[in-house]
Every structure is written in structure tokens, then in C-alpha cells.
Amino acid sequence: MIRTGYSFGAAVGDIDEVLDRIKEMGWTHAPIADRNSTFGYSKWTAGCKARGLTPVYGVEIGVSSDRYAKKPDIDYFVFLAKDNIKAINKLVALATDQTNHEPLLSYEQAMNAEGVYILTGANPRISEITKPHSGSALLSIMPSTPAAIINHFCTGSRPMFDDFVVRPDNQFCNPGDDVLYHTVCDRWSRSRTTPQYIADSGQLYTCLADKLYDHDFATWLVENGEQTRQMILDDCDAKLGAAELYKPKTPFNLREECIRGSVDRRVDLGSGLYADRLERELAVIEGKSFTDYFQIISDVVSWARSRMFVGPARGSSCGSLVCYLLGITSIDPIEHDLVFERFIDENRSDLPDIDIDFSDQQRGQVFDYIKETYGAGHVARLGTVAVFRARSALAIVAKALSIPSWRTDALADIIEPKALGAEDRDLSIEQALVGTDIGRKLAADFPEIRIATRIQGQPRHFSQHAAGVILTEEPIDTYVAVDSRTGATQCDKYDAEKLNLLKVDILGLIQLSVLEDCLEMTGRSRKSLEEWPIDDPGAYRLLDEGQFSGIFQFNGRALQSIADQIDITCFEDIVSITALARPGPLHSGMTQDWIMRKNGLREIPALHPMIDGILAPTLGVITYQEQIMQICRDVGGMEWSDVNKVRRGMGKSMGADYFAPFRDAFLSGAVSSGLDREKAIVVWDAMVEFGAYAFNKSHSVAYAMISYWCAVMKAHHPMEFYAATLSHTDDQDKKIVLLRDADAQGIGYVPFDRDLSTSKWTIGSFDGVPKLVGPVSGIIGIGPVAANEILSERTKPWERTSARTQKLLASGKTDVDTIYPIRDRVKQLYPDGVPGVVTKVSSIREVLDPNYSGSPVIMGVVAGIKEKDGKYGKELNLFVKDDTGEMFVKVYTSHFDTIAKDIIARGGKGKMIYALKGNVRDGEFRMMTVTKHRFVGDTGK
Incomplete structure (x- = not known):
């Protein structure tokens, strides 16, 4: 009957805060019934236990006479589980099994619900209600129930109802929380400042109050309705039970499987080091009854490794010899001095996390295999809940209460400084408002900003977890509801852990798809790369020369900066800089x-x-x-x-x-x-x-190995590596960087060829010279469907292909027709050089070098522009991009009128080219302050 913030837009309220309020009101039972959601169940259970309250589990679902109508009439019924939580979970699955609107039930479905108390909403269609086949139906009397409904119940025939019940209809928890509700749930038609808004809104009745109604009902109606409420709450005895772990149906001896795997891995278990380590790990795993879990993970990974590229490891599981011998990971933990105890903590009884990376392009097959092998009714994707973080909480308040966004952005930059340390990550909005100059000034100018402190941490929305899969011995709806639209559980990974649900993370990694395609093009096996010697000089020479494009993890500026300052000579160097580039x-x-x-x-x-x-x-x-x-x-x-x-x-x-x-x-x-x-x-x-x-060394070693494999393939099979990487790169700028890098290595490309282009980037021969060849889908205006149509006609002579295909291929224009668009455009505009620009133009890549100093001239496109108030007046922040990179550029107040106004007036973000002269600030953060500028022209797009 009580909503919390897990109603996602229908109510606000922290679970602890709501339960404290229920306790204050003297209730003995705490009935949760969020709209279309059971996400709050696990936290509600723990909160009730801590307060000596009896939890009652329910859900609020819309009921309509026509759930498929364009604008259906909706009344929100509440269903309370009598003795089995499964009854609620089945209703959620049924209501979410349609995509026209929000989850809905028909009146027939609602009235025939089994194992629940059925409580109508504030305004049901009495004519649609029939006597339920089983269960109990009660008319709800709430503050918002129209008097006509109540009068009909009191005076008319009511055989379809067993009784009536007085219940709350809360959208928020405490009186005075109406602003919080309207801010989070976006329930206003226009933004208002706080004083005006509060004056206009008045006190709403929809809080969780001691007095649940404002109608002047007959005393007997109220008293009987409250007695009925207590009666049904007393009768509800459903429990949120812990799941029994899935029991594999095939025999499995963990020790024997490890011994068998040692043969394939060429591991000598007669060696004291390996033998002792195996015994220690087996003692812990078997002692904690984790064998079934390892069997399931081993089965899934073994199936996948025979069909696709599976990552070497991910996270702390890389430190387990058992995982290595079972083939779950492909890195010897003893060789790399990894610690098993980082993987399984003896202090904890919960299952360890074995996260696995699979080829992104084939990961879907893994989900299908798990569902087919272990049973569709026993498998579901994991759900996840996004909460309001500091930045989003401040942003929503700024929008609702007309506070300048740049003021709240400045505070958010302090609160979320991109992970300097643990104490910074824990900084709250309240701490920032009290403990920082920017925060104190913001609170003084806009006192109403403090509402954001209540929003931070509130549930914002839910979705399907990117990788998590849940496995259960009993049907999954025995323990948790599953949203039929997404196939995801209405619990997150923390709740799944508390419910003892077995979770497997099936992650997709694009880089594995790249390596998979690269190996296929070269005719090499996946195993050959896994067994490649770790001391390949060509791979280290490539990294040492700064050929980072396409190399896993080496696309970030921080890691590149470290690599540029050292000689990379061994695998341990890659492992170290992976951990240190944070x-x-x-x-x-x-x-x-x-x-x-x-x-x-x-x-x-x-x-x-x-x-x-x-x-x-x-x-x-x-x-x-x-x-x-x-x-x-x-x-x-x-x-x-x-x-x-x-x-x-x-x-x-x-x-x-x-x-x-x-x-x-x-x-x-x-x-x-x-x-x-x-x-x-x-x-x-x-x-x-x-x-x-x-940092976790196990993870660092695992991901350093993928980086090393990329370097190996790029060093020995550069054309195949570029082709595979380009095929899995959607971003145009990143494609251009790759093609420039290939060009620097003497590898040319053809954006499109009518005879050689396929569905992916490939390699073709032109007058005996191999070149990269772009795909059919690279032509602007051609999507996957048209590309398949074109490729299906490849066998026909050109004159016999369809008019549609010929028309699609007529332009042949792609987004990589030139890999130096700014340079080529400037040369087109000014073949003899830009007038007035006499100083040598520096590339942004040169200026970004930490060793660069001076007053450069750069020439590029203004890719981003933002006007802001500075300490002494207006300033302009710019992001300028040339053919080599992008950098932050600033126009201070002293040059605002002469430079900034001209740039603002011309507009055209991403379309205007400027020559800019200025000074580069020393230090790790490279930026340029502009002192002179010249408009060069537009990009021609």
C-alpha cells in the first residue's frame, strides 16, 4: 500500500525514511506496493527487520478496460501477496507483457489474480469488476477516491467485493516533501522558483500521514475500513526467501577436472609450487560449497571457447589456478605472481565474482546457450537501478527552480572530480554546500538548492544490466519478478547477492571481436595467439615507437603519456602502466x-x-x-x-x-x-x-595481455589488424585516426570499391599493391538492409543490377573520403596559404606534447563552444580540433569583445575554421589562451 522511490516517477521516498515514518505512526506491519516495481523488496525486508516491523509485499499495477487502446483508462490497483511472493511476480510478468503503454492488466486479469488480496484504486470502473474466481477483492477508500464511488458502495449492490479498506495513496513520505516530489517526478508544466512554487502548491494530501483521508465519511465506514486493512495485513504471510543455488544435473569432480586441465595447460602438478597452490584453492572452494558454481562457469566458458574468442580473464579470477586449469581463464597465476586470496575472501560466504569477456559480436550466443541449457524459466537477465548522483541531482533542481546551470555545474565538478581518491568519491552535496567556497556561495544565493541533498541517492530509473545473468534451481519467479519487456529481474546485483541468486557476468568486449576477425583473416587459430611467446620484440618495438592506434587501452591520453616517457621492453611494463594510468x-x-x-x-x-x-x-x-x-x-x-x-x-x-x-x-x-x-x-x-x-593486479595482467595480443597482431599482420579494427569502429574521428596511422606506415586505402567492398573492411589488390578497402555500408545513405541487397547482386554484371542498387552506389561518397579534411579544405580555399598567417602553424598534437613550450598558432575547427561568466567578466571556452587532435582553448575577458564575439556571431559549431594564436599553459593539463584570431572559412559541409 506504501510507495517508495522505487516507484520510479510515481513517488519519492528513501526506504529507511519511509519505514521510520511507518514506525512513528504506530503500524505493526509495513506493506510496500510500488508502482510496477518490486525493486525495493530486499531493502524493505532488511529495514523492517531492523525496526521490528512485519513486511508485507505488494505491487501497484494499472488496470484498464482496454490495455491496448491508444489512450487507455487506468485505475491503479494494489495486489498484496497472501502467502507466496510468486503470486506478485507472476502479475508483474503478465502486466509487462505488452509494449503499447506502461505495464497494464485488464480487469479480467486483475480480478482473476490468485494468491493475492485485490485492492482497487481510487477510481475503478465498477461495471468492469466481476467477482474473482479466487482470492479477495476489496474496494479501496483513499483521500483521492471520488464520493460517487463511495456512495455507490454504501448504497448499491456490491457482490463483487468482499469488503472495503481504507488505505493511503502517498506520493511522498513527510508533509513538506511536495517540492521534492514535484522536482524528482517532473510533475509541473513550467519551471518555477521555489518561493512562488510553494505559495502556489499548498499542502498536498498525498503524504504518508497519520490521518489517511480528508473525506467526511461516516464513522462506521472509517473504523471498519481500518479494521479490514489490519485484518488483511495480519493475514499476509509471504516471505522473501533466499534461493537454493542451481544444482547442475551432470556429475562433476573438481579435482579430476583440474588434473585433466593441467595436461592441456602443460602444468606440472608434481611441482611443489603448483601442487600446494591447487590443494589450497580446492580446500577453500570445496569448503565453501562453491563447486557447482565453478562447474557452471566452466561449462559456459568451455562451450564459448570452442566457438568464439573469449578473454584471458577479467578481475580477480585471474589469480586462481583452479580457474586456469578449468579453462575459465587463460593466464597462469603463478607465472605472474597473482594471489588467490584476492579472488575468494575467507571472511565472506557469498559466491565469488567470475566475470568473463566474450567477443562482442557473438556474445548473444552465450545468453542463448545458457537459456537453452539451464531452462528459460530458470534464467533471466539481471536488472539494475540508476540513482541520482550529485551532478544529475543538482541538474534537475537547477532546471526545476531556474538556477543557472553553470552554478550547479561548478559544484558538481568539485563533488565528482573523476576519482582522485575514495574520500573524494564519498563527498556529498551537503558536504560540498557547507565545506567549499563554491558551495557556500551557491547556498547563500539560492537557499532552495538544498533540496538536491534529498535527491542525491534517490532511485532514478531502472534498466537491464549490461552483462548479468541470473540462474536459479526453482523457477526464477519463485524469488523475484521478471520484466517481460526486457527479460530482466526486478532486483539489482546487490539484491541478487542477498537473495542468494547465482549471478554470471557475460560481458562483451569489442577488442575481442577485432582479434577474432583478425585471426580469421590471417588463418591463425585463437589458441595460437593465447600461446604466443610473451617476449615478442616486434610488439614492444611497436609500442615503444608510439604506434598506439587500435591497441587496447592505449587510446587514453594518460596511458599514452606514460608510455611516451619510458622504453617499453617487457610485459611487466604494460601491466604496470595499465595500473598507473589512473x-x-x-x-x-x-x-x-x-x-x-x-x-x-x-x-x-x-x-x-x-x-x-x-x-x-x-x-x-x-x-x-x-x-x-x-x-x-x-x-x-x-x-x-x-x-x-x-x-x-x-x-x-x-x-x-x-x-x-x-x-x-x-x-x-x-x-x-x-x-x-x-x-x-x-x-x-x-x-x-x-x-x-x-589496483587489482589480476585485472591489470589480464587486460595487459589483450593489449599485448593487439600489439602482436599489429606488428606481424598490420593490414589485417587495421581492417578488423576499422570494421568494429563506428566513430568517424576514430576511423580517421586509424587510417592516418596506417597511412604513416605506408598502408593505403580505398573508401569504396564496387567490386571488392564487402560488409566489412577488407584487403584488396590494386595494380599489385594491397590496400584497405572500405565496406558497402560506408557509403553515406546505405544502411545494413541496403548493403545486404547490394551484396546479394554482386554476382550479376553491373548492367543487370537493379536500378535501386545502381542509384545507391552512384555517389560512392563516404565519411572517410579524406583523412585530412581540415588540411585539404584550407588548401582548397587558399592554395597559396592563408593570408595574414605568416607564423608556422603547429599541429595540436605538437602543442599537446608535455615538452612543448611557446606561443603557437593552431588552425582548426571549433568543435565545442561555451560562453561563461568569469571572475572579471565574460569568457569563452572552446574545443578546437585539427587533423591531429583536439585541445581546450580559452578566450579571457580581455579579448572577449575582439575575439570571442566574432566567434560566437559566426556560430556553426563544427563548421567554422579559425587560425588561433596564443599561449600554452605549463603543466599536465594543456590548454591555450587566445590572443589573436583569424577566420579561415567554413568546412564546406
Whole structure:
């Protein structure tokens, strides 16, 4: 009967806040009934338990006399589960099994619902209501129920109803929350400022109030309706039970399967190192009853590996020898010094996460296999809930209350600084409003902005999880509702964990599709690449020369910047920079320290042989979580259970009180291991300081391997690599970067060829010279359907092809006809050079180089433009793009009238070319401040 924020637009209310209100009102039962949603069930259950309330589970669903009408009449019924949650889940599936409108039931479906109490909405069509075949139907009396409905019930015949019930109709929780409701749910026709809005709106009745009605009903009607409500709540005994894990139907001996896999992997289990590791892992896995889970994952991955490219590993599962021997991963954890305990934490009983990357173009087959193998009724995609983050909460308030967006954007930039550290990520709007200059000024100018503090964290919308799949032993609707429109559960991954639902993450990675196509074009097997020697000089030479385009992970500026400052000579270098090219290490100085040591410009300190050995791969810099774990375990002599607590605490930047007992244990153990106490303190303090930035080495190794494979294929099969990468690149700018890179390596291309173009980029011979050939779909105006039609006529002579095909191919114009569009356009406009531009024009790539200094002239298109108020007046922010890159450019107040106004007046974002002269600011963030400008011309598009 009670709505929460999980009604997604029909109500607002944090679950804890709503339950506190119910407790204050003296209710013993807490009936949740969100609109078309059961997403709140798990949190509701936990909240009720903490407050001594009895949870009752329901759902509110629209009921219509014609659910397929263009504008159906809708009354919102509430259904309360009597003794089985499955009854509600079946109704949700039934209501969502149509796509015309929001989820709806017909009156017949609603009245025939089994295992539930059926409570009408505020305005039902009495003529459509029939006596239910089973269950109980009750007329609802709410604050919004029309008097005519009540009079009809009191005076007329009512054989279809068992009784009537007084119930709430809340859209928000507390009196005064109407502004919150209207802001989040967008229930106004125009934006208003807060004072006017509050004055106009008055006090709404739709809060969760002690008095649930405003009608002047007869006393007996009210008293009986409330008694009925309590009676049905007392009678509702449905429980939200934990699921029984899926039990595979085929025999499986984990030890024997590992031994069998060791033969294929050429692993000598007679070796003490491997044998001991296997025994330790098997003891943990079997002791926690995880064998069935490993069997299922092994089955899915084994099926997939025989049909498509599967990633080497993802996340901490890369650290498991069992996963490696079963073929779930393809990286030897002992060879790369990975830690099993990072994968399975002895402190926790929940299933470990084994995330798997599959070829993006074939991932759908994996979902189909799981459904066919384990049963459609036992498999569903996982749901997910997006909440209002700081930026979106501030934005919606700014829109609703006419606050300038640039003011709230400035505060959001402080709150969400792109992950400097854990404490920054935890910053709330309230903290920012109180603890920052920008926040205090914003709150002083617009006091109503504080409503955003209530919105942050509220549910915003739900969708299907990108990768998660749920498997259950019993039919899945025994435990959770499934939205028929998407096939996704109405629970997120956290709820699934609490419900003991087995979750498998089936992720798609485009780069695996690239490698898959590349291998097919070269005739190589997937296994040949997995077994490629890790010391290929051609691959490292390619990276060392800065040929980064198309290389997995190397498209980011941060990683490229690190790679440009060192010589990449081994696989460990790729692993290290994968971990170090993140905001935390970059801003803390860890990355620069590593670079200096790599280049021999800074000494690697010696602390203790055991510590030095653990940190040797990263030149003495604490880079990985596994290093912290190994130091705590091997040097500090700590138990694995405590080691994992330390790792999690450091990742969350917990305070001194949390670490105190672990610090004492570590220092004591380190001294026993022969480390001087003062050095032990230095090591502990370093771990605490940098622990928040330490990365998962298992994941770093796994993704570094994909980067290495890309480098191998690009070094040895460059044309095939470019063709495969182009086929899986949708962004025009990225295609152009790839083609420029190929051009620099002496590889030419043809945008389209009538005889050779296929559905993908391929390789063709032109006068004996191999070139890249663009696809048929690359022609502007030709989509997949037309492309297939054209290719089907490929066998016919040109004169016999259809007029439609000839017309489609007539222009042959593509979005990559030129890979230097700005240079070519300027040359077309000014064959002899741009008048007035006498200084050498620098490319943006040159200017972005950290070693560049001076006052350059750049020439490019204004791709982005934003006018804003600066400290001393108007300023203009620009993003300027040439054929080599893009950079941030600023026009300050002093040049606003002479430069900015001209650029603004010409408009045409992305269409106007300018020559700009200015100064480049020193430092990691490269930007140019403009002092002179000249309009060159338009792009001709």
C-alpha cells in the first residue's frame, strides 16, 4: 500500500525514511506496493527487520478496460501477496507483457489474480469488476477516491467485493516533501522558483500521514475500513526467501577436472609450487560449497571457447589456478605472481565474482546457450537501478527552480572530480554546500538548492544490466519478478547477492571481436595467439615507437603519456602502466615516481629482502593490492582473514581507529621477520597512504595481455589488424585516426570499391599493391538492409543490377573520403596559404606534447563552444580540433569583445575554421589562451 522511490516517477521516498515514518505512526506491519516495481523488496525486508516491523509485499499495477487502446483508462490497483511472493511476480510478468503503454492488466486479469488480496484504486470502473474466481477483492477508500464511488458502495449492490479498506495513496513520505516530489517526478508544466512554487502548491494530501483521508465519511465506514486493512495485513504471510543455488544435473569432480586441465595447460602438478597452490584453492572452494558454481562457469566458458574468442580473464579470477586449469581463464597465476586470496575472501560466504569477456559480436550466443541449457524459466537477465548522483541531482533542481546551470555545474565538478581518491568519491552535496567556497556561495544565493541533498541517492530509473545473468534451481519467479519487456529481474546485483541468486557476468568486449576477425583473416587459430611467446620484440618495438592506434587501452591520453616517457621492453611494463594510468596514482605522485625509477633517474630504496622482492616488478612503488596483501602476509605474518580486511579498509580510506589493531599485528610480525621497527612503520604508513590507489593486479595482467595480443597482431599482420579494427569502429574521428596511422606506415586505402567492398573492411589488390578497402555500408545513405541487397547482386554484371542498387552506389561518397579534411579544405580555399598567417602553424598534437613550450598558432575547427561568466567578466571556452587532435582553448575577458564575439556571431559549431594564436599553459593539463584570431572559412559541409 506504501510507495517508495522505487516507484520510479510515481513517488519519492528513501526506504529507511519511509519505514521510520511507518514506525512513528504506530503500524505493526509495513506493506510496500510500488508502482510496477518490486525493486525495493530486499531493502524493505532488511529495514523492517531492523525496526521490528512485519513486511508485507505488494505491487501497484494499472488496470484498464482496454490495455491496448491508444489512450487507455487506468485505475491503479494494489495486489498484496497472501502467502507466496510468486503470486506478485507472476502479475508483474503478465502486466509487462505488452509494449503499447506502461505495464497494464485488464480487469479480467486483475480480478482473476490468485494468491493475492485485490485492492482497487481510487477510481475503478465498477461495471468492469466481476467477482474473482479466487482470492479477495476489496474496494479501496483513499483521500483521492471520488464520493460517487463511495456512495455507490454504501448504497448499491456490491457482490463483487468482499469488503472495503481504507488505505493511503502517498506520493511522498513527510508533509513538506511536495517540492521534492514535484522536482524528482517532473510533475509541473513550467519551471518555477521555489518561493512562488510553494505559495502556489499548498499542502498536498498525498503524504504518508497519520490521518489517511480528508473525506467526511461516516464513522462506521472509517473504523471498519481500518479494521479490514489490519485484518488483511495480519493475514499476509509471504516471505522473501533466499534461493537454493542451481544444482547442475551432470556429475562433476573438481579435482579430476583440474588434473585433466593441467595436461592441456602443460602444468606440472608434481611441482611443489603448483601442487600446494591447487590443494589450497580446492580446500577453500570445496569448503565453501562453491563447486557447482565453478562447474557452471566452466561449462559456459568451455562451450564459448570452442566457438568464439573469449578473454584471458577479467578481475580477480585471474589469480586462481583452479580457474586456469578449468579453462575459465587463460593466464597462469603463478607465472605472474597473482594471489588467490584476492579472488575468494575467507571472511565472506557469498559466491565469488567470475566475470568473463566474450567477443562482442557473438556474445548473444552465450545468453542463448545458457537459456537453452539451464531452462528459460530458470534464467533471466539481471536488472539494475540508476540513482541520482550529485551532478544529475543538482541538474534537475537547477532546471526545476531556474538556477543557472553553470552554478550547479561548478559544484558538481568539485563533488565528482573523476576519482582522485575514495574520500573524494564519498563527498556529498551537503558536504560540498557547507565545506567549499563554491558551495557556500551557491547556498547563500539560492537557499532552495538544498533540496538536491534529498535527491542525491534517490532511485532514478531502472534498466537491464549490461552483462548479468541470473540462474536459479526453482523457477526464477519463485524469488523475484521478471520484466517481460526486457527479460530482466526486478532486483539489482546487490539484491541478487542477498537473495542468494547465482549471478554470471557475460560481458562483451569489442577488442575481442577485432582479434577474432583478425585471426580469421590471417588463418591463425585463437589458441595460437593465447600461446604466443610473451617476449615478442616486434610488439614492444611497436609500442615503444608510439604506434598506439587500435591497441587496447592505449587510446587514453594518460596511458599514452606514460608510455611516451619510458622504453617499453617487457610485459611487466604494460601491466604496470595499465595500473598507473589512473587519476589516483597520477595525482598522488606514484606514477611519476615509477617513471623516474624506470628511467634510472631515481634510486629504488632497499627496505628488506622480502619487501624488495615483492615490490621489484614495480620498481619499489606500491602499485597493486596484491602487493599489500603479500607484504601483510609474508612480512607481517598476518592471517589471510585479517589481510583481506586491511585491503578493503585501505581501499575505502578507513581511519586510524579501524587500522589500529592491524597496525600493531603487522608491526609485531614484521619485527619478528627481521625488519627494523622504524622501517616497518615506514612500510605500514606507505601502504595506508597509497592503498586507496592500489589496483587489482589480476585485472591489470589480464587486460595487459589483450593489449599485448593487439600489439602482436599489429606488428606481424598490420593490414589485417587495421581492417578488423576499422570494421568494429563506428566513430568517424576514430576511423580517421586509424587510417592516418596506417597511412604513416605506408598502408593505403580505398573508401569504396564496387567490386571488392564487402560488409566489412577488407584487403584488396590494386595494380599489385594491397590496400584497405572500405565496406558497402560506408557509403553515406546505405544502411545494413541496403548493403545486404547490394551484396546479394554482386554476382550479376553491373548492367543487370537493379536500378535501386545502381542509384545507391552512384555517389560512392563516404565519411572517410579524406583523412585530412581540415588540411585539404584550407588548401582548397587558399592554395597559396592563408593570408595574414605568416607564423608556422603547429599541429595540436605538437602543442599537446608535455615538452612543448611557446606561443603557437593552431588552425582548426571549433568543435565545442561555451560562453561563461568569469571572475572579471565574460569568457569563452572552446574545443578546437585539427587533423591531429583536439585541445581546450580559452578566450579571457580581455579579448572577449575582439575575439570571442566574432566567434560566437559566426556560430556553426563544427563548421567554422579559425587560425588561433596564443599561449600554452605549463603543466599536465594543456590548454591555450587566445590572443589573436583569424577566420579561415567554413568546412564546406
